[in-house]
Amino acid sequence: MFPSRPWRENPQRYRLEAQKCEKTGKVFFPPRLVAPGTLDASTLKPYNLPEDGEVYTFTVIEVPPSQFKDEAPYTVGIIELSDGTKITCQIADCEPDDIKIGMKVKIEFRRVQTHGEHGVLSYGFKAVPAIPGVTTV
Amino acid sequence: MRDVAIIGVGMNKWGEVWESTLRDMFVEAALESIKDAGVDHLDGMYVGSMTPGLFVGQEHIGSMLADYLGMKGLPGTRVESACASGGLALKSAVLEIASGHSDIILAGGVEKMTDCSGDDATYALATAADQEYEVFHGATFPGLYAMMARRHMHEFGTTREQLAHVAVKNHKNGAKNPKAQYPFEVTLEGVMTSVMVADPMRILDCSPITDGAACVIVADLETAKKYTNNPAVKITGFGHATDNIALHSRDSLTCLEATKLAGERAYKMAGRKPEDIDVCEVHDCFTIAEIMVIEDLGFFEKGKGGTGAESGETHIGGRIPVNTSGGLKSKGHPVGATGIAQAYEITTQLRGEAGDRQVEGAKVGLCQNMGGSGGSTVVHIMEVV
Amino acid sequence: MVGIVGYGAKIPRHRIKVEEIAKVWGADAPSYKRGLQLNEKSVPSPDVDTITLSVMAAKYALKRAGINGSEIGSVYVGSESHPYAVKPSGTVVAEAIGAVTDCHCADYEFACKAGSEAMFVNLGLVKSGFIKYGLSIGGDTSQGAPGDALEYSAAAGSAAFIMGTGDKVLAEIEHTFSFMSDTPDFWRREHEHYPQHGGRFTGEPAYFRTVKGASNAILERAGMKPSDFQFAVFHQPNGKFPMRVGKMLGFTKEQMETGWLSPWLGNTYSGASPMGLTAILDIAKPGDRIFMCSYGSGAGSDAFVWKVTDRLKEVQEMCPKTRVQLDEHKVYVDYGTYAKFRKKILKNK
Numbered sequence: 074m075f076p077s078r079p080w081r082e083n084p085q086r087y088r089l090e091a092q093k094c095e096k097t098g099k100v101f102f103p104p105r106l107v108a109p110g111t112l113d114a115s116t117l118k119p120y121n122l123p124e125d126g127e128v129y130t131f132t133v134i135e136v137p138p139s140q141f142k143d144e145a146p147y148t149v150g151i152i153e154l155s156d157g158t159k160i161t162c163q164i165a166d167c168e169p170d171d172i173k174i175g176m177k178v179k180i181e182f183r184r185v186q187t188h189g190e191h192g193v194l195s196y197g198f199k200a201v202p203a204i205p206g207v208t209t210v
Numbered sequence: 211m212r213d214v215a216i217i218g219v220g221m222n223k224w225g226e227v228w229e230s231t232l233r234d235m236f237v238e239a240a241l242e243s244i245k246d247a248g249v250d251h252l253d254g255m256y257v258g259s260m261t262p263g264l265f266v267g268q269e270h271i272g273s274m275l276a277d278y279l280g281m282k283g284l285p286g287t288r289v290e291s292a293c294a295s296g297g298l299a300l301k302s303a304v305l306e307i308a309s310g311h312s313d314i315i316l317a318g319g320v321e322k323m324t325d326c327s328g329d330d331a332t333y334a335l336a337t338a339a340d341q342e343y344e345v346f347h348g349a350t351f352p353g354l355y356a357m358m359a360r361r362h363m364h365e366f367g368t369t370r371e372q373l374a375h376v377a378v379k380n381h382k383n384g385a386k387n388p389k390a391q392y393p394f395e396v397t398l399e400g401v402m403t404s405v406m407v408a409d410p411m412r413i414l415d416c417s418p419i420t421d422g423a424a425c426v427i428v429a430d431l432e433t434a435k436k437y438t439n440n441p442a443v444k445i446t447g448f449g450h451a452t453d454n455i456a457l458h459s460r461d462s463l464t465c466l467e468a469t470k471l472a473g474e475r476a477y478k479m480a481g482r483k484p485e486d487i488d489v490c491e492v493h494d495c496f497t498i499a500e501i502m503v504i505e506d507l508g509f510f511e512k513g514k515g516g517t518g519a520e521s522g523e524t525h526i527g528g529r530i531p532v533n534t535s536g537g538l539k540s541k542g543h544p545v546g547a548t549g550i551a552q553a554y555e556i557t558t559q560l561r562g563e564a565g566d567r568q569v570e571g572a573k574v575g576l577c578q579n580m581g582g583s584g585g586s587t588v589v590h591i592m593e594v595v
Numbered sequence: 596m597v598g599i600v601g602y603g604a605k606i607p608r609h610r611i612k613v614e615e616i617a618k619v620w621g622a623d624a625p626s627y628k629r630g631l632q633l634n635e636k637s638v639p640s641p642d643v644d645t646i647t648l649s650v651m652a653a654k655y656a657l658k659r660a661g662i663n664g665s666e667i668g669s670v671y672v673g674s675e676s677h678p679y680a681v682k683p684s685g686t687v688v689a690e691a692i693g694a695v696t697d698c699h700c701a702d703y704e705f706a707c708k709a710g711s712e713a714m715f716v717n718l719g720l721v722k723s724g725f726i727k728y729g730l731s732i733g734g735d736t737s738q739g740a741p742g743d744a745l746e747y748s749a750a751a752g753s754a755a756f757i758m759g760t761g762d763k764v765l766a767e768i769e770h771t772f773s774f775m776s777d778t779p780d781f782w783r784r785e786h787e788h789y790p791q792h793g794g795r796f797t798g799e800p801a802y803f804r805t806v807k808g809a810s811n812a813i814l815e816r817a818g819m820k821p822s823d824f825q826f827a828v829f830h831q832p833n834g835k836f837p838m839r840v841g842k843m844l845g846f847t848k849e850q851m852e853t854g855w856l857s858p859w860l861g862n863t864y865s866g867a868s869p870m871g872l873t874a875i876l877d878i879a880k881p882g883d884r885i886f887m888c889s890y891g892s893g894a895g896s897d898a899f900v901w902k903v904t905d906r907l908k909e910v911q912e913m914c915p916k917t918r919v920q921l922d923e924h925k926v927y928v929d930y931g932t933y934a935k936f937r938k939k940i941l942k943n944k
Binding site: 102130133159174185186 | 329344407408410411456459
Binding site: 083087088143144163165166181182183184185187194196199201204206207208209210 | 608609640641642643644646647650651654678679687690691693912913914915916919920923924926935
């Protein structure tokens with residue numbers, strides 16, 4: 074993985090920086106250069122995604138791509154954040170059997186890919202169960 | 211715009227074709243289709259292939275395949291829309307003929323997927339998803355469809371067994387297809403206990419890795435009459451649509467909007483409704499895909515695709531036979547070729563030449579070819595002239 | 596007034612018990628437990644490292660400080676398990692909290708006192724007015740060699756402190772003192788995977804001499820006695836050493852209990868005494884005095900005298916507390932999973 078590609082996504086992967094259309098209220102993650110249905114970005118304003126939500130759907134990956142070989146089985150889910158935005162990420166610190174659609178989660182900063190012995194480490198977000206006092210207040 | 215018809219079809223036997231290269235398979239299928247049509251020249255060629263570059267390091271195949279077909283000088287175009295590349299090649303050929311620019315075009319598709327490791331093939335296929343926001347997090351194609359399946363089960367009560375019915379039916383049909391990769395039947399039990407790939411998608415819910423090529427010859431109706439003894443199969447409508455590439459961007463995970471939109475566009479152009487369709491080939495890359503597609507094409511109410519799969523209505527002899535060829539599941543899925551092979555099957559059905567896969571009295575057929583997790587779809591409607 | 600304006604700690608969810616490690620190496624678990632006063636330790640899963648723990652701790656600190664990441668003027672991360680040998684952990688932390696681009700940054704290494712040194716430096720930077728707020732982090736996901744005594748304690752955790760001045764201070768710094776020498780009790784050469792240590796040499800001539808040196812000096816400088824303090828926390832490589840040195844200095848078990856995490860957390864190296872401090876801050880009351888003395892092999896100790904202000908009680912409940920993260924919803928793993936998580940298993944390249 075050449076370093077420029079993940080580097081460019083830092084604001085999104087590290088800080089969940091998105092956009093909100095001030096006309097429709099729709100949220101775009103990642104940010105876009107043109108608001109759908111229009112030909113410019115004038116209505117798109119900076120907006121940070123919330124860091125809590127619930128599981129919308131998920132799957133347990135048993136046959137992984139090579140960069141995740143050592144981590145399988147792992148869970149990938151689509152999380153519906155508290156503002157309605159949906160994002161894809163892994164669900165960590167949780168047995169697959171304990172995950173249900175609707176389970177409350179918190180977004181945490183995690184290492185997503187290691188790229189072997191030599192590569193630049195890719196950090197980003199994962200969802201963890203929202204446990205009062207432990208991962209959330 | 212002129213009327214356009216398919217006048218010839220060809221494909222090699224699909225599978226792990228160790229002895230053939232990408233160009234070998236394409237030429238084999240192309241020659242079969244040219245012979246079937248009885249034409250002696252082409253005005254142009256469209257080839258659908260998802261990623262010959264990643265699979266075998268070869269791009270520029272529009273040129274290469276014209277060369278290897280012995281037709282250097284021919285305008286050759288490679289088109290790509292992930293797994294809908296074949297459908298896109300056909301649509302492109304149809305438009306060039308309909309416009310009056312050309313009279314005889316070959317629309318083909320090819321993918322050579324076994325000259326690399328399984329991991330490399332998986333990586334290549336994953337390029338059809340959102341690299342930075344889906345694949346980066348470890349989502350795989352079976353994983354994306356598994357997430358759709360889980361949502362479909364949650365919203366509509368679709369069951370694990372209903373998913374298996376799709377695989378069983380398609381293998382039953384594929385067992386009768388001499389070109390299929392896996393021409394044998396499977397059982398419900400066998401599907402539901404096969405190795406888990408991405409919960410709930412098991413290995414027998416997933417279409418395989420396949421080498422294969424398929425070609426059809428498309429001509430305007432006047433030219434068709436000059437060349438062919440076979441009944442011409444007219445393409446009366448087509449529809450092409452895209453959707454958000456990432457699942458999480460879509461309003462619903464249980465509705466394939468690109469399929470719905472492409473279907474509506476095709477029905478409108480053909481002046482047809484879902485109930486007019488006698489036989490169809492749909493994109494069963496995963497069992498759940500067939501269930502959602504038959505809803506989104508209007509054959510079943512939204513949410514009823516599962517019970518539909520279980521009911522026998524989609525079997526040969528049922529209300530709306532789906533995937534008489536064996537579908538992607540049993541026939542195989544050499545990515546760029548699939549859309550063309552669907553046209554091969556529907557043409558064969560409408561000509562009455564499908565043997566023990568024949569749908570009695572089939573007059574109107576439909577092909578639905580989908581890319582990635584539904585980010586693009588091309589639908590064609592065909593009728594006997 | 597100069598001191599801590601925000602703090603936070605992050606502990607991973609997974610644990611392994613001493614018995615589980617002892618079973619594999621044929622060691623006598625009860626004697627390890629008694630001798631070192633260790634029961635279990637935290638285990639980082641493959642997606643957790645010093646950087647990720649530090650980012651989460653820093654986010655909690657920002658929340659408690661009630662400031663924006665862009666107001667941070669320096670990010671210093673002290674660790675002996677930085678994910679990179681070259682390329683600071685601090686840049687990822689700074690980027691993750693939005694402190695970039697107008698920010699000082701460097702990583703610190705001084706074995707287990709890298710974090711406390713970073714705390715001292717930021718106190719100086721904010722006191723002098725060079726920056727408004729400075730983020731100091733001590734965290735580790737250290738490794739112990741398989742079968743070695745250190746394998747029972749090498750654990751993972753991170754603590755973050757934002758230093759500042761004025762009304763936001765929740766714990767004022769009253770005195771600091773640093774005592775150091777070149778004492779090679781524990782080291783790791785470049786390119787080595789696991790550290791070496793001098794066995795019993797790590798005790799009296801290293802840990803005890805240095806911690807006592809810094810602690811006695813700061814008490815003298817401050818004109819204070821152990822009984823002036825409500826809480827005390829020392830570097831805690833195991834459960835035994837901090838209790839022993841505390842008693843030698845005249846502190847009681849009751850004073851040390853709150854910050855005494857290692858019997859259940861293990862040794863979080865650069866996070867050890869800093870995390871003990873966060874556990875104390877989670878429950879301390881206005882006016883409380885806290886005695887802190889870190890220790891880093893090599894060797895040195897940073898001592899601090901903190902006084903809690905009225906503001907602390909306003910922010911304690913804002914983020915997950917240290918002791919709650921330590922004690923609740925733990926996920927135990929077996930040695931095989933632990934070895935796989937920590938990449939101790941040799942695989943075909």
